[in-house]
Amino acid sequence: MTQESVPKSNHDVEEYMTKRIGIGKSFDVGVRQLLVLKTNVQLYYVNGLVDSVMITKMIEELVEINDNEWANKRNIAKIIENRLLNIQVEKVETMDEAVDQVLTGLVSIFIDGIKYAIIVDVRSYPGRTPEEPDTERVIRGSRDGFTENIIENTGLTRRRIKDERLRNEMHTVGERSKTDVCISYLQDVADNHFIDFVKQKISEIETDGIPMADKTLEEFIMGGKWSPFPMVRYTERPDVASKHLMDGHVLLFVDTSPTVIILPTTYINCLEHAEEYRQAPAVGTFIRWIRLIAILGSLFILPLWLLFVMDPSLLPPQLSFIGPNEEGNVPIFIQIILGLIGVEFLRMAAVHTPTPLATAMGLIAAVLIGQIAIDVGLLSPEVILYLALSTIGSYVTPSYEVSIGNKITTFFLVILTALFGVPGFMIGTLIFILYLVNLKAFNTPYLWPFIPFDLTAMFRFIVRVPVPLVNNRPSIVHPKNVYSQPLQKRGRNK
Amino acid sequence: MSENNKVKQDDKPIPAEESTLKRALMTGFIGGLFWSIIWVFTYYFSFSELAPKSYLLRSWLHREWTDKLLGDVVSILLTGIISMIIALIYYMLIKKATTYLAGIMYGIVLWVILFYILQPIFPNIPSLHELDKDTIITTLCLFIVYGTFIGYSISYDYHEYQNE
Numbered sequence: 093m094t095q096e097s098v099p100k101s102n103h104d105v106e107e108y109m110t111k112r113i114g115i116g117k118s119f120d121v122g123v124r125q126l127l128v129l130k131t132n133v134q135l136y137y138v139n140g141l142v143d144s145v146m147i148t149k150m151i152e153e154l155v156e157i158n159d160n161e162w163a164n165k166r167n168i169a170k171i172i173e174n175r176l177l178n179i180q181v182e183k184v185e186t187m188d189e190a191v192d193q194v195l196t197g198l199v200s201i202f203i204d205g206i207k208y209a210i211i212v213d214v215r216s217y218p219g220r221t222p223e224e225p226d227t228e229r230v231i232r233g234s235r236d237g238f239t240e241n242i243i244e245n246t247g248l249t250r251r252r253i254k255d256e257r258l259r260n261e262m263h264t265v266g267e268r269s270k271t272d273v274c275i276s277y278l279q280d281v282a283d284n285h286f287i288d289f290v291k292q293k294i295s296e297i298e299t300d301g302i303p304m305a306d307k308t309l310e311e312f313i314m315g316g317k318w319s320p321f322p323m324v325r326y327t328e329r330p331d332v333a334s335k336h337l338m339d340g341h342v343l344l345f346v347d348t349s350p351t352v353i354i355l356p357t358t359y360i361n362c363l364e365h366a367e368e369y370r371q372a373p374a375v376g377t378f379i380r381w382i383r384l385i386a387i388l389g390s391l392f393i394l395p396l397w398l399l400f401v402m403d404p405s406l407l408p409p410q411l412s413f414i415g416p417n418e419e420g421n422v423p424i425f426i427q428i429i430l431g432l433i434g435v436e437f438l439r440m441a442a443v444h445t446p447t448p449l450a451t452a453m454g455l456i457a458a459v460l461i462g463q464i465a466i467d468v469g470l471l472s473p474e475v476i477l478y479l480a481l482s483t484i485g486s487y488v489t490p491s492y493e494v495s496i497g498n499k500i501t502t503f504f505l506v507i508l509t510a511l512f513g514v515p516g517f518m519i520g521t522l523i524f525i526l527y528l529v530n531l532k533a534f535n536t537p538y539l540w541p542f543i544p545f546d547l548t549a550m551f552r553f554i555v556r557v558p559v560p561l562v563n564n565r566p567s568i569v570h571p572k573n574v575y576s577q578p579l580q581k582r583g584r585n586k
Numbered sequence: 587m588s589e590n591n592k593v594k595q596d597d598k599p600i601p602a603e604e605s606t607l608k609r610a611l612m613t614g615f616i617g618g619l620f621w622s623i624i625w626v627f628t629y630y631f632s633f634s635e636l637a638p639k640s641y642l643l644r645s646w647l648h649r650e651w652t653d654k655l656l657g658d659v660v661s662i663l664l665t666g667i668i669s670m671i672i673a674l675i676y677y678m679l680i681k682k683a684t685t686y687l688a689g690i691m692y693g694i695v696l697w698v699i700l701f702y703i704l705q706p707i708f709p710n711i712p713s714l715h716e717l718d719k720d721t722i723i724t725t726l727c728l729f730i731v732y733g734t735f736i737g738y739s740i741s742y743d744y745h746e747y748q749n750e
Contacts, residue, residue, distance in 0.1 A: 406632045515723040522727040544742035
């Protein structure tokens with residue numbers, strides 16, 4: 093791309109801008125021409141992205157120069173710069189930069205006869221105020237969540253970590269979209285290799301744009317592109333993001349997305365929830381265990397039950413009541429698959445259905461599909477029970493991405509079990525575990541700390557350890573600074 | 587308080603040469619406990635007609651308790667201890683492996699040793715071709731996961747230590 097410098101004459105600037113960003117054609121880009129001290133001054137802006145009150149104020153100030161400084165013999169550019177009341181004012185010398193800035197929502201001021209443009213930040217992006225994220229609600233704790241505005245988002249973490257060693261590095265991704273991407277990390281904690289790796293991956297991205305923000309970015313950065321499991325952890329909670337930042341993780345903010353990427357991550361890390369840290373350690377542990385049971389249930393209860401229906405002799409005598417009393421009209425395997433697909437219908441419908449219709453949908457789901465399906469003999473009551481358990485288990489999974497991945501695994505296990513019985517179930521489970529073992533996010537084993545086993549980290553997952561007793565950061569992020577609090581602390585807790 | 591104590595002894599902040607060995611033994615012990623518990627579950631649900639206790643207790647002891655819960659608990663603990671030796675052998679021979687495939691192979695080798703080579707030692711264990719398909723596949727899967735658990739953990743820990 094040729095670096096065209098700012099032409100001296102404002103006439104040329106106008107011609108260039110008309111051609112390049114289509115002034116007069118696109119309604120949202122505009123120019124305001126002023127006469128300041130008998131010199132032509134042009135302001136370029138995008139009307140949806142600037143604060144019109146501030147622009148009016150600015151123009152007022154510029155026009156008043158004619159009254160206030162008519163006797164001043166200084167350079168006109170100096171006078172104008174002096175009269176701009178905004179915080180962020182800078183000069184650019186090429187047209188490319190000036191155009192980029194205008195399209196980002198800043199105002200470019202061109203002065204006739206001056207070979208640079210003055211850029212003023214008067215951005216005001218359309219957006220909402222922080223509100224509690226739907227997917228990660230807690231009973232106690234902060235109710236703010238990330239928004240679509242990257243500046244507000246980094247602000248929310250900065251409010252929680254007022255450390256001079258916190259780095260927020262801005263990068264731009266996308267030839268056309270020019271989306272801002274911010275890498276955040278603690279300079280003296282996070283692993284340099286990993287930061288370099290992420291930066292390199294981001295600079296290598298050559299795509300038109302990333303309108304689907306964080307998800308697209310994940311696909312560009314991480315391996316395992318076909319994996320049904322998330323290779324990063326997503327969060328919309330600033331407190332969760334800050335906690336990971338302090339543990340030595342790297343965060344990626346993407347403008348226009350309220351979801352922040354936490355890197356690197358593991359399967360087990362995705363099973364943690366902010367709620368566990370908002371309750372007493374014993375309660376947190378209890379919640380985590382129950383959650384673990386629910387997640388394992390969502391994975392294995394359907395294939396196991398199918399196995400016991402297919403071969404009741406597997407059941408020990410104490411559990412022989414399990415299994416349908418009558419065979420039914422449809423094979424159990426088909427019933428389970430139908431049920432699983434039906435539940436997916438409902439889940440998707442629940443996402444898209446407008447609120448006024450939600451009640452009607454709930455009615456159809458509960459009464460028609462549930463009860464009538466049993467009455468007409470399509471599904472047996474026991475299928476509904478285990479289906480419901482499995483589904484609730486998947487809703488308990490804190491990470492939505494993991495719960496969908498688990499869902500696919502359940503399908504896979506049910507089909508293998510139906511085809512091959514016990515060997516199918518065992519080999520399916522083996523493939524599932526080995527698949528997770530095989531996955532790597534950068535050089536982080538995905539099933540860590542289970543396989544490869546790390547006693548400390550596993551213990552901290554099984555038991556929600558009180559924070560004063562956790563002195564060191566998780567080894568998986570290879571922190572430069574291992575300790576999160578001084579070691580003497582241990583003595584005090586004896 | 588036991589929780590706190592456990593945390594303290596687990597917190598080895600700076601790994602040293604002997605601590606990788608310690609961790610390998612610990613991995614072996616936990617791995618033995620965990621996967622033999624799973625094995626007992628598969629025995630309980632008749633996936634497998636053999637359980638850890640078939641080898642460790644029933645082959646030489648015919649008391650009644652060996653067939654009860656106590657027999658399972660004792661055999662699980664014994665498996666944990668034996669598993670430390672298995673982990674030690676891996677640590678001495680193949681800890682430098684860079685892939686978890688070494689662990690899978692290790693698991694398969696262990697299974698062949700136990701089910702084929704050592705089979706004549708145990709009077710109550712049927713020979714390989716007399717075992718049913720479910721038992722063979724279930725135990726083989728368990729041994730593969732167990733081998734991966736031991737092998738990948740020790741190798742990963744070793745390479746992490748090398749990188750420090």
